[in-house]
Amino acid sequence: MQPMRKKLLVLLVILSVHASSIALVDMRNANFSKTFSVWRFEKSQFTLETTYNSRTIYNGLFGFGWCSSLEGKLDWVSQKKDQIRYTSCGAGQETIWFLDPAESTGSERVFRSNQFQDLTRLLRETGDGFVFDYGQNHAGGVSRQMFDPEGRLRAIDQNNSRINLVYEGELLTEIREDGGEIWKVEYSILGKIRSISTPGNKVMLFEHDPMDNLTSVVNGWGKRYNYSYDQMHDLLRIDFPDKTSEALVYDTTHDWVIQFKDREECVETYDYMETLGSSVYSSWVTKTCDSEVVGRSRYDFVNSGGKLIEVDSVVNGIQLQIKYDASSGAPTRIDAGPHSQFFEMDPSTAQDIRRRMAHFNEDPNLIEEEIVQAQKKAQPSTQ
Numbered sequence: 563m564q565p566m567r568k569k570l571l572v573l574l575v576i577l578s579v580h581a582s583s584i585a586l587v588d589m590r591n592a593n594f595s596k597t598f599s600v601w602r603f604e605k606s607q608f609t610l611e612t613t614y615n616s617r618t619i620y621n622g623l624f625g626f627g628w629c630s631s632l633e634g635k636l637d638w639v640s641q642k643k644d645q646i647r648y649t650s651c652g653a654g655q656e657t658i659w660f661l662d663p664a665e666s667t668g669s670e671r672v673f674r675s676n677q678f679q680d681l682t683r684l685l686r687e688t689g690d691g692f693v694f695d696y697g698q699n700h701a702g703g704v705s706r707q708m709f710d711p712e713g714r715l716r717a718i719d720q721n722n723s724r725i726n727l728v729y730e731g732e733l734l735t736e737i738r739e740d741g742g743e744i745w746k747v748e749y750s751i752l753g754k755i756r757s758i759s760t761p762g763n764k765v766m767l768f769e770h771d772p773m774d775n776l777t778s779v780v781n782g783w784g785k786r787y788n789y790s791y792d793q794m795h796d797l798l799r800i801d802f803p804d805k806t807s808e809a810l811v812y813d814t815t816h817d818w819v820i821q822f823k824d825r826e827e828c829v830e831t832y833d834y835m836e837t838l839g840s841s842v843y844s845s846w847v848t849k850t851c852d853s854e855v856v857g858r859s860r861y862d863f864v865n866s867g868g869k870l871i872e873v874d875s876v877v878n879g880i881q882l883q884i885k886y887d888a889s890s891g892a893p894t895r896i897d898a899g900p901h902s903q904f905f906e907m908d909p910s911t912a913q914d915i916r917r918r919m920a921h922f923n924e925d926p927n928l929i930e931e932e933i934v935q936a937q938k939k940a941q942p943s944t945q
Contacts, residue, residue, distance in 0.1 A: 589845040589861045590870070592818035592834055593617035594797065594810055600766055601758075601782030605742045606723035610758075610766075612779075613651055614789075616796055616812070616819060620653030623734065623755050624768060625776035626795045629653040632727065632734065636685075636692055636713030646673060646713075648685065648694065659685045691716070826851070841865050 586595050594616040602609045611631045612624050622629050633652025639645045644661040659673035666672050673685040686693045692709040708717040718725040728736035734755075737745040743760045750756040752770055759765040769778040775791045788801040792812070800808045802825065811821035818838070822830045828851040835843045842864055849857035857878050864872040869888045875881070885895040 587819050587822055587830070587832060587847075589832070589834075589847065589859075590863055590873075591617065592816070592832065592838060592845070594819045594822065596797075596800070598779070598787065599781070600779065603725060603739050603742065605721070605739055606718070606725055607721045608718055608725050608739075610782075611651075612776075613654065614776075614797055615653065616810075617817065618653045621774055622652045625754055625770050626774040627797070628776050632715065632737075634707060634709075634715045636709050646685065646692075828856070 587593070588595070595613060597611050597613040600610045600612055609631065612628050613630070614628050616627065618627055618629070620627065620629055622633050624630055629651035631651060635649050635652060637647050637649075639647045639658060646659050648657045648659060649655075650657075657675050659675045662672045662674045665674075669689065671687040673687070675683070675685075683697065684695055686695075691711050692713070694707045694709070695704050696707065697705050704719070706719045707715060708719070710716050714729070716727050716729075718727075723742075724740045726736075726738040726740070727734055728738060733749065734747050736747060737758065739745075743762065743764070745758050745760055745764075747755060748757045748759075750770060752772075752774060754770045754774065754776075755768050757765055757767050764782060765780075766782050767778070767780040768776060771777050771791075773791075773793075773795065775789070775795060777789055777791075779787045779789075781787070785803040787803065789797060790799040790801075792798055792814075794812075794814060794817070796810070796812050796814075796817070798810055802808075806825035808825055809823040810819055812818065813820045816834075816838075818832070818834055820832050822832075824830075828849060830847055830849045833846045835845065837843045838845070842862070844860060844862045846861075847857075847859045848855060859875060859877040862874040863870065864874075866888055869886075870891070871886050871888050873882075873884045873886075875883075880898070883895075883897040884893050886892065887894050
């Protein structure tokens with residue numbers, strides 16, 4: 563049996579926008595999510611991604627349960643307008659930003675978030691909207707998103723090149739790349755994106771059923787993906803261009819994913835405590851390939867005041883404990899068993915771990931390698 567088949571494709575805790583075309587079952591809340599790359603724009607290297615989530619009720623540009631990298635948004639959470647919420651992907655991770663009076667001026671108000679201790683990450687309100695600086699790009703510049711005064715995404719700066727989003731009323735009608743092509747966006751009678759195309763006949767195609775479910779995608783590379791759903795919009799099957807497929811089974815009473823079959827016909831079976839979501843609860847996964855059990859894992863979650871503060875897991879016999887800061891949600895202490903150290907992480911290291919955490923439980927053998935990389939940036943502490 564190939565080692566690749568023994569990987570547990572289980573996400574311990576959803577922490578960031580996912581890598582392309584990787585299936586993730588979140589053992590914390592029993593949902594399934596998967597992200598697909600639809601096209602990468604040549605000059606900016608901006609990737610148009612769509613993400614399905616089985617627990618969301620978001621009904622966006624690409625269909626029910628789907629959000630995209632074109633749909634980030636901002637909205638106020640306080641009448642005083644001193645707190646603003648950023649939602650990635652239209653229905654993804656939410657971050658609350660607080661006004662920083664010390665850094666604000668008459669022409670520009672600066673907001674910061676407890677989730678991003680890195681001071682280069684900030685949100686600014688300017689005269690014509692908002693600017694979100696979210697990191698350094700590969701060209702050495704600042705990657706940022708720009709929003710109009712209503713909080714609608716209107717531009718993305720990446721790789722020292724800009725993607726501009728053009729609207730007519732509420733509808734996105736064009737995607738313009740500085741010095742590049744203009745992509746026209748067309749809609750179906752359901753109000754969902756039907757096609758994104760250029761005059762040079764590059765085209766992305768999207769089909770939907772009458773319930774707003776996305777049923778087919780032909781991406782910018784000409785590859786077709788087909789999707790099937792139940793009556794509750796739960797994704798049941800994904801058919802890939804190479805004739806392989808993935809399939810899911812749900813507990814429809816609780817809306818929990820209870821089984822996932824991957825493209826190699828391996829099956830993961832999930833069990834959850836009835837108290838899923840309470841202050842302390844557990845979940846389990848068993849993976850079987852060719853009738854042979856190749857992996858067993860258990861996850862114990864501890865919450866305080868509705869915030870995750872600790873996860874204890876055993877993945878194929880490897881113990882992993884992660885403790886989180888209750889206010890920021892960032893991991894602060896990791897123990898990966900007897901062969902690794904306990905260490906306290908400074909804020910920048912904590913954010914780095916947070917971005918990489920999604921990879922920890924795809925393959926337990928990667929855990930210690932990731933810990934070693936983290937230790938290069940953190941000062942070991944004495945127990």
